[in-house]
Amino acid sequence: MTDAPRTEKTAAPAVTRAIAILDVLASAHGQPLGISELARALGIAKSSTANLCVALEEGGLIQRGDLGYRLGRRTVELGGAYLASFDQVREFYRVCSESPELSHELVQIAVLDGTDVLYLARHEGRAPLRLTAGIGDRYPAALTAVGNALLARLDDEEIRARFADPETRPQVTAASTTDLDALIAKIRRARETGFGLDEGEMFPTVTGVAVVIPPRNAGDQPLALGASMMGLAPEDGRRERVTRALGTAAAALSNPLLVGDVA
Numbered sequence: 001m002t003d004a005p006r007t008e009k010t011a012a013p014a015v016t017r018a019i020a021i022l023d024v025l026a027s028a029h030g031q032p033l034g035i036s037e038l039a040r041a042l043g044i045a046k047s048s049t050a051n052l053c054v055a056l057e058e059g060g061l062i063q064r065g066d067l068g069y070r071l072g073r074r075t076v077e078l079g080g081a082y083l084a085s086f087d088q089v090r091e092f093y094r095v096c097s098e099s100p101e102l103s104h105e106l107v108q109i110a111v112l113d114g115t116d117v118l119y120l121a122r123h124e125g126r127a128p129l130r131l132t133a134g135i136g137d138r139y140p141a142a143l144t145a146v147g148n149a150l151l152a153r154l155d156d157e158e159i160r161a162r163f164a165d166p167e168t169r170p171q172v173t174a175a176s177t178t179d180l181d182a183l184i185a186k187i188r189r190a191r192e193t194g195f196g197l198d199e200g201e202m203f204p205t206v207t208g209v210a211v212v213i214p215p216r217n218a219g220d221q222p223l224a225l226g227a228s229m230m231g232l233a234p235e236d237g238r239r240e241r242v243t244r245a246l247g248t249a250a251a252a253l254s255n256p257l258l259v260g261d262v263a
Contacts, residue, residue, distance in 0.1 A: 017042060018052050025062060025071050026136075032068035079136065088213055088223055088253040089121045095252055096123035101245035105227045106132060109213075110146040112222070113138070115168040117147040120223070132206060132228045142169045142183050143176050145208030146224035148196030151187050153212065153222060159184055175200040195243050196224070207232050209239060211246045214254040225250045 010016045024041045025033060033041075039049040053069060056062045060074030092109050096102045104126040110117040110133075117140075119133045133139055141147025142163060151159055160180060163169055169178045177183050190196045198208035210226030227242050 014052065017044060017048070018056055021049070021052055021056060022061060022071065022075070025069060028070075030070060032065055032070050034068040038069070088216075091253055092121045092225075093123055095249050096125075099245050099249055101241050102227065102249060105229065105242055107225065107227050107246075107249075108133060108146065110144075110150075110210075110224050110226065112141060112147065112150040112224075115141055115162055115165075117141045117144055117150065117224070119146075132203065132208075139202060140168065140170055140172070143172060143198060143201040144226075145196040145198040145210035146226040148187060148190045148198065149210040149212050149224040149226070150196075150222060152190040152196065154187075156184050156188070159187055172202055173200055173204050175204070177201060195246070196226070205230050207239065209243045209246065211243070211250045213250045216254055225253070 020042050021038055024038060035046050035050050035053065038053070039046040042049060053062060053064070057064055057069075057072070060072045062069045063072040089109055092107075096105075096107050102123070102125075105123075106125045107123040108119055109121040110119045116138045119135055119137045119139075122133075122135050133144075139147070141151055154162075163180055163183060166178070169180065169183060170176065171178050177186055186197075194211065196208075196210040198206075198210075200206065202208075206228050207230075208226055208228045210224045213223045213225050215222050225246050227246060229238065229242065232239055
């Protein structure tokens with residue numbers, strides 16, 4: 001559940017509360033929630049919650065079943081419209097399938113959102129990893145390869161300010177980077193090497209590598225292209241091969257003339 005929103009100082013409290021309902025339902029991962037549960041999560045009266053749910057249901061943003069409310073089909077349409085604004089996301093799947101190295105890997109695209117990363121696309125490869133992030137999932141940027149790759153574009157001072165709150169650096173596994181100075185040192189290594197690295201920080205058995213897709217136009221939001229792998233052996237060179245392939249794919253996605261030339 002999300003924390004109860006503070007709506008009393010907003011310009012449009014009803015809109016803020018409606019958005020909060022969508023956030024709560026999204027965090028439920030498909031589990032239906034009743035009016036009482038939603039009202040408790042928002043910290044408002046059940047009558048107000050019910051009125052908001054009626055409006056959201058009429059708009060197709062949520063749907064009501066026997067056990068409560070879930071997100072509605074309209075959220076899928078809006079999400080698709082948002083993704084369509086990223087040319088690289090539309091081309092991502094073809095680039096992955098045409099890459100000899102990436103075609104059988106789990107590859108993802110993510111964008112930086114504050115101290116989190118939001119996953120926009122996912123190529124399953126030959127052996128899907130159920131542990132890793134799916135489309136629409138949000139993970140701490142400090143702990144993920146895609147997050148580290150994107151944070152490497154910021155200077156140390158901004159990273160220190162952005163991640164000053166310890167809650168932005170959670171202890172998810174024994175390998176998670178929770179110390180701010182250690183995080184900055186890790187991001188510096190990402191700048192030097194040109195790729196972000198996650199060695200079991202989100203999932204103990206998963207290694208992630210990621211590179212930034214250079215924006216096509218000034219003002220475009222940068223994206224990161226990452227791969228998640230299990231069962232890596234230091235001597236097999238797989239991580240190095242995948243990292244090189246990610247770099248080639250990122251270059252292709254940043255330049256439309258190179259798409260189709262990812263071998």
